[in-house]
Amino acid sequence: xKQTLGYLALPLLMAAAFxxxxxxxxxxxxxxxxxxxxxxxxxxxxxADNMAKSLNGKTLQYIPTKPDSIPExxxxxxxxxxxxxxxxxxxxxxYKAMVPGVEKINEAKIPVVNITDRSAxxxxxxxxxxxxxxxxxxxxxxxxxxxxxxxxxxxxxGVKGSLTNVDRVxxxxxxxxxxxxxxxxxxxxxxxxxxxxxxxMENLMQSNAQIDGVLAAxxxxxxxxxxxxxxxxxxxxxxxxxxxKEAIDAIKSGKLLASGDYNGFxxxxxxxxxxxxxxxxxxxxxxxVLKPTVITKDNFGPFDVPLEQRTCPxxxxxxxxxxx
Amino acid sequence: xxxxxxxxxxxxxxxxxxxAIQLFYRLLAALLICAVLAVFSDSFxxxxxxxxxxxxxxxxxxxxxxxxxxxxxxxxxxxxxANVALSACIAGTVIxxxxxxxxxxLTGLACGGIVGLLNGIMxxxxxxxxxxxxxxxLWVLNGLTYWYMxxxxxxxxxxxxxxxxxxxxxxxxxxxxxxxxxxxxxxLFAQRTIWGQExxxxxxxxxxxRLSGIPVARRLLLVYAVSGIMAGLASIxxxxxxxxxxxxxxxxxxxxxxAAVLIGGTSLFGGVxxxxxxxIGALILTLVLNGMNLLSVSANWQPLVTGIIxxxxxxxxxxxxxxxx
Numbered sequence: 001x002k003q004t005l006g007y008l009a010l011p012l013l014m015a016a017a018f019x020x021x022x023x024x025x026x027x028x029x030x031x032x033x034x035x036x037x038x039x040x041x042x043x044x045x046x047x048a049d050n051m052a053k054s055l056n057g058k059t060l061q062y063i064p065t066k067p068d069s070i071p072e073x074x075x076x077x078x079x080x081x082x083x084x085x086x087x088x089x090x091x092x093x094x095y096k097a098m099v100p101g102v103e104k105i106n107e108a109k110i111p112v113v114n115i116t117d118r119s120a121x122x123x124x125x126x127x128x129x130x131x132x133x134x135x136x137x138x139x140x141x142x143x144x145x146x147x148x149x150x151x152x153x154x155x156x157x158g159v160k161g162s163l164t165n166v167d168r169v170x171x172x173x174x175x176x177x178x179x180x181x182x183x184x185x186x187x188x189x190x191x192x193x194x195x196x197x198x199x200x201m202e203n204l205m206q207s208n209a210q211i212d213g214v215l216a217a218x219x220x221x222x223x224x225x226x227x228x229x230x231x232x233x234x235x236x237x238x239x240x241x242x243x244x245k246e247a248i249d250a251i252k253s254g255k256l257l258a259s260g261d262y263n264g265f266x267x268x269x270x271x272x273x274x275x276x277x278x279x280x281x282x283x284x285x286x287x288x289v290l291k292p293t294v295i296t297k298d299n300f301g302p303f304d305v306p307l308e309q310r311t312c313p314x315x316x317x318x319x320x321x322x323x324x
Numbered sequence: 325x326x327x328x329x330x331x332x333x334x335x336x337x338x339x340x341x342x343x344a345i346q347l348f349y350r351l352l353a354a355l356l357i358c359a360v361l362a363v364f365s366d367s368f369x370x371x372x373x374x375x376x377x378x379x380x381x382x383x384x385x386x387x388x389x390x391x392x393x394x395x396x397x398x399x400x401x402x403x404x405x406a407n408v409a410l411s412a413c414i415a416g417t418v419i420x421x422x423x424x425x426x427x428x429x430l431t432g433l434a435c436g437g438i439v440g441l442l443n444g445i446m447x448x449x450x451x452x453x454x455x456x457x458x459x460x461x462l463w464v465l466n467g468l469t470y471w472y473m474x475x476x477x478x479x480x481x482x483x484x485x486x487x488x489x490x491x492x493x494x495x496x497x498x499x500x501x502x503x504x505x506x507x508x509x510x511x512l513f514a515q516r517t518i519w520g521q522e523x524x525x526x527x528x529x530x531x532x533x534r535l536s537g538i539p540v541a542r543r544l545l546l547v548y549a550v551s552g553i554m555a556g557l558a559s560i561x562x563x564x565x566x567x568x569x570x571x572x573x574x575x576x577x578x579x580x581x582x583a584a585v586l587i588g589g590t591s592l593f594g595g596v597x598x599x600x601x602x603x604i605g606a607l608i609l610t611l612v613l614n615g616m617n618l619l620s621v622s623a624n625w626q627p628l629v630t631g632i633i634x635x636x637x638x639x640x641x642x643x644x645x646x647x648x649x
Contacts, residue, residue, distance in 0.1 A: 037572035042475030065467060067572065160623045188616075189623035193576045194566050199380050203617035206376060207367040220477070220570065227567055231490050246477050246568070 025056035027086035029275050031268070032076065034093045034116075035067035039244045040264045041091070044116065046307040047268025048089060054312065055276050060085060068093045077101040081108040087125075087275035088112040089268075095163060096120045111278055115271035116264070117163065126274040130262030130290040132164050136171020136217075139239045139260035141178070142294045143213050146237055146257060150181030151212030154204055156190040156197050156225060158217035165192075165217055168241060172215045185211065190221040197221035201228035214238040219247040219259055226255050243295050248304050251297055258296045261303065266290060266321070269312035277315070290321055343598050346589045349644055350604040353637070357611050365618040373614070375497055381610040382499040383561055385603050387581040388588075389510045390440075390554030392602045393547045395585050396514070397527045398594025399454035401548065403443060404555045405578030406465035409571060411435040411559035413469055416478040416569040425485035432563070433556040439465065440552015444545035454548075462574075469571045479568035489565025499561055503603075506554075510599035523547060527594025583630075584609055587637040608633065 031048045033041040045061055052059045062080065064072035073093045080088065081104055088110055092098035095117045102122025105112050114124040143153075155172050158165035169187065176182050185208050190197035197216060205211065205228065214229075214236050216222035222240025229236055240247050243261030250256035267290065274284045295303055302310075313321060361368040387404050394401045415432030419425055439461065446457035491498045514520040522543050525533040534540050558577075563569055588605030590597025612633055616626050 035572075036470040036475055037570070039475045039477065065463070065470070157623050160627070186617070186620045187623065188620070189626055191576065193573070194568065194570070195383070195562065195573065196576065198566060199613070200617055202376050202380070203373075203614050206370060206373040207365060207618045223479070223568065224566065227490075227565070244477070246479050249479070 025280075027052075027057040027276055027279050028060055029057055029272055030060045030062055030080050030083075030085040030088045031272070032062045032073065032088065032090045032092075034064070034073075034091055036063050036065075037067050038242075039246075040242050043264035043307055044091070044268035044271075047265040047310075047312060048272040049268075050308075050310070051269040051272040051312045052276070055273070057086070057272075057276055059272070064093060070094050070097045073098060074101050077104055081105065081110070084108070084110065086111075086279055089271040089275055090114055090119070090124075091116040092119050111275060113271045113275045113278075115267045125278045126271075126284050126286050126288070128267050128270045128274065128288045128290070130267070130292055132167035132262075133171045135241055135260040135262055135292040136168035136215075137175050138171075138292050138294050139241060139258060140172045140175030140215050142258050142296070143215060143237055143239050144175055144179045144182055147182070147213050149179040152183050152185050152208065152210050153213045153215060154185050154201075154208070154211055155187040156200055156214065156216045156221045157187060158190070158192040158221070160189055160191075168217045172217075182213075190216070190224065192218050192221060194220040194224040197224035198228045201225040202232070205229075205232050205234060211236045216240045218242050219244045219256075222247065222256060222259070223250060226250065230255075243293070243303055248295065248300050251295060251300050252304070254297070258294050261293045261295050263290055263293065265307065265310055266313055270318050270321075273312070273315065273318065285318060288318060288321060343589075343596070343601070346641065346644065347598060347601055347604070349640070350587075350589060350601055350608070353640075354604055354608050354611065357608060357615065361611065361615040361618065365615070368615065368618055373618075375500065377607070377610050377614050378500045378503065379497040380614065381603075381606040382497075382503040383558055383565070384577075384580050384584050384606040384609060385503055386506065386554050386558040386561060387577060388584040388602045388606055389506055389599055390551035391581055392510070392585050392588070392590050392597060392599050393514070393523060394454070394551045395527075395590045395592060396523050396594060396597055397544060397547055398530070398592070399447065399544070399547070400582075400592070401440075401443060401458045401551045402455065402578060402582075403439065403458040403461035403465055404551060404581055405574035405576070406462045406469070407436055407439045407552060407555035407574075408559045408562060408577055409569075409574035410439070410465045410469045410472075411556045412563045412569040412573065413473055413478065413571065415556075415559060416481070416563050419481055419485065419563075420478060423482070425482055428485070428563075429560050432560045433553055436556020436559060437549055437553040440549040440555070441545065443552065444548030447548060448541040448544050462578075466571075466574065469574075473569075473571040475571075477568055477570040481563065481567055486564050486567060489561045489563070499565070502557075502561070506557075507599065507603050514599055519543065519546070524595055527596075529595070580606075580609055583634050587634060589641050605637075608637070 048059050062076045090112050099121035106123050114127045116129050176184050188200045190200050214225045219240035219242045222238050226238050237257040239258045241260040243259050247259035277284050411432045414435050415428045418431045419428035443458050446452045447454045522538045584605035585602050588601030
């Protein structure tokens with residue numbers, strides 16, 4: 001309770017201390033992400049932190065200890081409703097199952113911005129995200145362009161039935177269909193796990209003498225597939241998704257062709273920016289769908305910078321980044 | 325109490341016992357799967373693929389072999405996968421910081437062993453049921469690993485170290501040699517040593533075991549420590565084979581290891597089963613996934629088929645055992 005009062009009192013004290021035209025600052029933004037295991041959400045959190053700091057606010061991170069746990073995120077929402085932060089930046093662990101949670105936040109009248117995965121319901125100030133379909137489509141198009149529009153392709157899928165996987169794989173398949181010279185040999189599950197992807201790749205190499213391209217639904221699986229290829233002294237062009245540090249290193253060393261990125265850092269930045277702007281009665285953009293970046297050896301530079309040193313886009317940039 | 329009385333109370337378990345009959349069924353099942361796959365896939369019976377399957381089965385086997393001893397005492401170790409993850413992350417850091425693979429390997433084994441010992445202490449000294457103690461440990465280890473790694477991955481290890489998991493010796497993958505060594509040690513330990521026999525006795529009837537003078541607590545401590553050390557070994561193989569460590573590998577390793585033990589015919593009620601059976605269990609699990617990859621079975625069906633195989637194996641086991649008794 002004491003803490004709650006502290007959070008409520010903080011903005012007031014700050015406002016009293018600085019009697020400038022700044023309406024209020026020192027807002028506390030509760031940031032909800034899906035897990036501690038996927039490096040993508042680490043970039044989201046650092047982006048949110050950076051933006052909050054630059055606007056004189058601060059963040060409180062809420063992360064389920066068990067990755068993507070629906071009951072855990074629900075109980076974290078119950079906690080946060082009691083704690084009453086100034087605003088919430090929210091990634092649902094499950095876009096449908098978390099709708100009742102969002103409704104609880106709405107009932108508590110805490111302003112909330114939706115990032116990354118679009119919630120199936122609830123009221124939000126703004127949505128900042130990217131779509132997995134175009135991520136899959138663009139990365140696969142880049143692979144096929146590199147291969148000259150032909151060749152034997154395998155897909156290593158993520159967790160079957162997960163929304164991210166369904167959309168990415170749909171994008172992969174559509175890009176393959178655009179190229180009549182390309183042949184899909186197999187589409188097998190690696191469950192986003194490095195070891196499983198490595199083993200699937202080893203198995204697929206047994207039954208396919210020639211594999212030219214590998215489309216992996218995340219970077220860990222892409223790197224696993226590369227280990228399998230290296231182990232068998234075979235070569236194929238491999239792409240991953242997420243733009244992790246590991247993927248950037250692999251692109252630099254020429255082992256990985258490309259990684260698709262939907263810029264978690266910018267999502268964290270912009271989500272927090274919209275939340276704070278709304279609190280300060282400044283205009284917000286109600287929907288920003290970021291275009292995917294295909295990170296290759298020609299453009300990895302801005303991604304090869306430690307997260308803490310990256311700079312958030314400005315509000316003017318946000319307008320150009322794909323606002324609808 | 326002398327060894328002589330122990331011998332008279334517990335005749336050494338012969339390999340031609342009921343366990344042998346069970347093993348025969350398992351081998352038969354594995355061969356049947358092989359035969360089916362050989363018919364439908366040209367590449368299945370190639371030497372490359374057979375070595376492939378053995379190497380893939382080895383990682384599951386290392387984790388499951390130590391676990392077998394725990395299950396033989398009617399216990400369970402749910403923390404093995406999380407233990408592999410933490411040990412791999414710590415061993416990987418040591419190799420990165422010191423540049424010494426040997427030091428990294430020792431650290432990985434020690435980390436695994438310490439976790440195992442802690443499990444053993446909870447089960448013996450604090451008398452917490454193993455299922456709960458190791459489940460709690462799973463969370464503790466996950467928490468430590470997530471905190472320690474903070475969403476990062478470790479990657480890039482010395483070429484010499486990479487040989488352990490990825491290298492070949494006389495045309496055979498090195499993990500396959502390790503598999504044979506630990507299969508031999510595990511089988512001899514369980515079937516041919518007093519300690520091994522005492523472990524079976526504890527699983528069959530802990531009260532009788534205590535009354536016949538077996539130091540139950542010390543043997544249990546040993547069993548959990550061994551399970552932890554084998555998780556530590558698996559973490560080294562994992563690190564060396566994948567050239568990387570990340571926090572979330574645990575979950576995908578625990579259940580296959582438990583499944584291998586069960587498919588291999590070790591009873592969850594203790595006292596029945598063999599390390600060799602666990603090897604066959606790991607082999608069957610690997611064969612099924614390998615076969616589905618070779619035959620391009622849709623991703624939708626793979627978990628379903630694996631699940632059915634586990635259920636079938638355990639059901640068949642109970643059926644044949646009842647008949648044998």
